[in-house]
Amino acid sequence: MIHFFKNTFKIALLLSLSIVFSANAQQKHSFEIKDGQFLYDGKPTQIHSGEMHYARIPKEYWRHRLKMIKAMGLNTVATYVFWNYHNTAPGVWDFKTDNRNLAEYIKTAQEEGLFVILRPGPYACAEWEFGGYPWWLQKNKNLVIRANNQPFLDSCRVYINKLAEQVKGLQVSKGGPIIMTQVENEFGSYVDQRKDIALEEHKKYNAAIKKQLGEAGFEGPFFTSDGTWLFQGGATAGALPTANGEGNVENLKKAVDQYNGGKGPYMVAEFYPGWLDHWAEPFTRISAADIAKQTEVYLKNKINFNFYMVHGGTNFGFTSGANYNEEHDIQPDITSYDYDAPVSEAGWVTPKYTAIRELMRQYVQYPVLNVPAQIPVITIPAIQLSKTVDLFDLKKDIKPVTNSTPLSFEDLNQGHGYVLYSKRFTQPVQGKLQVKGLRDYATVYVNGKKVGELNRQENKYELDIQIPFNATLELLVENMGRINYGAEIVHNTKGIISPVIINGFEITGDWNMYKLPFDKVPDLTKYTPKNKEGKPTLYSGSFDLKQTGDVFLDMRGWGKGIVFVNGHNLGRYWKAGPQQTLYLPGCWLNKGKNEVVILEQQNDVLQKELKTTDKPILEELQ
Template sequence: MKLIYKTLLLFFILISFNASAQKKHTFEIKNGSFLYDSKPIQIHSGEMHYARIPKEYWRHRLKMLKAMGLNAVATYVFWNYHNTAPGVWDFKTGNRNLAEYIKTAAEEGLLVILRPGPYACAEWEFGGYPWWLQKNPGLVIRSNNQPFLDSCKVYITKLAEQVKNLQVSNGGPVIMVQAENEFGSYVSQRKDIPLEEHRKYNKAIFEMLKNAGFNVPFFTSDGTWLFEGGAIPGVLPTANGENNIDNLKKAVDKYHGGMGPYMVAEFYPGWLDHWAEPFNRVPAADIAKQTEKYLQNGISFNVYMAHGGTNFGFTSGANYNEEHDIQPDITSYDYDAPVSEAGWATEKYMAIRDLMKKYVKYPIPAVPEKIKVIEIPEIKLTRAVDVLDLKKTITPVGGDKPLTFEELNQGSGYVLYSRRFNQPVNGKLQIKGLRDYAGVYVNGKRVGELNRVQNKYELDITIPFNGTLDILVENMGRINYGEQIIHNTKGIISDVMINDFAITGSWQMYKMPFDVQPQTGKLPEKNIEGRPVLYSGSFELAETGDTFLDMSSWGKGIVFVNGHNLGRFWNVGPQQTLYVPGCWLAKGKNEIVILEQLNQTTHSTVRTVKQPVLDSLSGSN
């Protein structure tokens, strides 16, 4: 009898819990206000991308946002992060479990703003688009093009299956969904396309989102001077980077029936950073002053970024300008944000927190304890393998001319282009279609580099009789913003020229995507200065914690720790360290593999430090 009683009691407790957990709230935009359960609410949101934070740290970072005084979290969804190969979708493993991230935010008392794109920008590889879209010659991204719209529909449908039940209308925390992203800026850059065609595309994406099951209020996001191209009738326009409240209200009123609510969807506390350029910093006092202005005037805002995180692996994108051609983003997405890359409360964080405590009526919890930081003084590197020797383990793809990454069905990493010459040749090697960085070797000896970042597309070369030319090409991230986003193939996308003659016939291409930690145990040890090398070693830890690999004495490459690709390093700076999350380390044995492309000095050890170095341009290329 007692067993039956306990079973019934547990049954009713579970029913009660589920009913409470599924309690529906309401959220609407009405009479110039955001209304949550019919009561006006000012949104104090922080942008934080689940893909840039180890899943094990999601809750800690969300708690940090809550303790800063925020009541919402915003996140982009990156199409290419979930559509990992044509026809392959992953919304469940590791960091890709978007639904779990949203649920965790709700558990921490945060509302959620979803930004599904399908275009994201966000300094992310290809702005979130899957690279293989470019393999369809009839597909034109971000346009009123049926093959592209068909692909978008598949993505939006797959996404909706994962998250539509987490909308506030279904008892979840998602209160708003963005339609497209910063489309007004794209319209302003693509004046070759009629405005009406742009609007047809924008409307098509909006209709797809609704038809897929998104039924909470929508919004668009643009600079106030770009609403003309990006606004959608009946959808709330929000502003990016607008500090002038009069300008904000004027623009929103013009496109939203003469009334608010008023929101700055991207309030920048810092800025993005490129390799070989100074790290951007914004004074905490300036951000506090602007935050108070929003609070005093009832302006909702989303701090972009509240916490940036890291562009692990090959996820960082690039910008473009005519001077530099390409400006690849650094691995760190610290962004000079209030919460640092490693999750630390900064001076900026405390300044905003103090203001929020002054202005908001809801309770603000204590700042979470900082995750432990450790220092590993010396990690011994016990093996070194010549990357050019990998040719012995890879079946090459032959071609009359070099093939692009896309033609080789490879998205990221490296490709080694190789050709043997049966006659001696010397003169000027020229690769105008280099995308993006290349080490050049003749008979295994490094003779120089070509570098799209610095517009270096040619060098003098001498190839002897029966000599071999090897060109190791790195994709440093596809352009994620602007009109050049439609020109995003990688590798060698033009003829290789010597003395103005195209070098054709008998090219061999060796694919080195490094999408997983390379295994080099079957190759002989070899370490020749100037040649690209894979260093490896192991180290023992009695305790784990966050740390930062000191790469300041290294050249250029990537690092794996326990199978995790930490991202790129490059001695040109400004970033000189790589963040190693403690949750990716283990008590006991750990493994490290470093691809060093330059290898100007041979290495036997690498160490870690307790503080990141993100603002040093002291290196050389």
């Protein structure tokens, strides 16, 4: 009986607290910039924020990761909104299914006691495919990306209005947690690179985006985000200029004062506790001591800040973008977006997290909560791969597109994945094959036998080739992610985008192109088992679980490809490294039967099983 009354009391207490919290959540508040400060309900407030992108975390884990942010001592979460993540096809919008339910993410942040900073772009960068732009924008020849161009601005307006329908009611004035909205993103760096466009035109574009946000119902305060030396191109009237990567407090204040009437508030909108990573390049680490030291500089000087990233998550599917430099025509980003962030890719506490948390406890006035328990991690006995299918056998169920020259992905109305380019030769030919317009990676076959690889990341666009009489040349071309930063963002078509040359002569006439978008896991049941060394192969298998938990697929020993588990595309793997594992969230596993399908493009080593491990391997270059 005593237990009955105790349980009844607990239930009543929880119910009453829930009602009180719900009422407070709907209470309208104010957030403004006044007298050089951020004011929440008229009281000076410091923003201690961490960036975390809902699209990079399984929805089932949102609350856990938000609790991690709160327990680190932060009071705000910032997130980009990726236009192409919600505008999934021309005229098709999705703000509801799975990870795309942005409104639910924002509400969950509020329930965990966090403010929200919204970064809607339309350009995001973020090492995300095409910086967040839908790939098909490039099909409109009158449209100029990221410019004061009416067709582009018209497209931006549609996106901004669609977004506003979902989230404008979650602004702080409406009882929600959104306290600030960003205008565009790092536009100053783009202006610096595109000196072929007049500064006045750039400023018109930036002002137009701010106007569209306001007309759609975003109330502000608005802010821009640039390096301190790039404010001239990125700052816009009516928006607070904030700095990225600025550790010198005096430089920060000087730059902001110049563009904000000689007063604050002062904010570092991107404070980097880690850094991004590319395939075939070393994984970047930044010490916990260095980050804690810089954090204390900001806290002592009452500088507002946003850790980019506090938790990175994963570039699932084909969402990772790419960079470039003078040495590499493209630098594709790895699947993991661990970022060496305070919260690891799988949501674990790191030494960096602990160091920052202890520091925050010394400086902030609000309570710093207990760290939530880590999500369980498991390993799975070696998964037997019971069936193998030659990828080329899928051609019989795909109607090819035929053209006298190879077509780009965009011309084929395909955004991601792979295209198989096939050409039959009626006369023998040998010499140097050149595909200078390769975007981005290709395995090359003559009569089904692999003869080499081409790789934009290595600037490898040619190889010696010998094609006999009545033979077929085939190139399996992979889009490894569109460039997301810099002036080259306007040149972002994929596939084969220039003539295929052999011995200086263009190869034309009856190119057949087979579209392999891999937007969903393929059904392999109707295909005859085959597995030949060097041929692109689909491996499949199943495994049973009594308990689920997070796990890492060990891809050491494999070549290059993608992995589906229970229909979820976990992203790319590549033996080049530094990433050698793929993160598989436990919430995507089933108690009972589970299915795995692997597309192995190189297939230089025939596989029989897939192994797992309980730790990520992110620092192992080939």
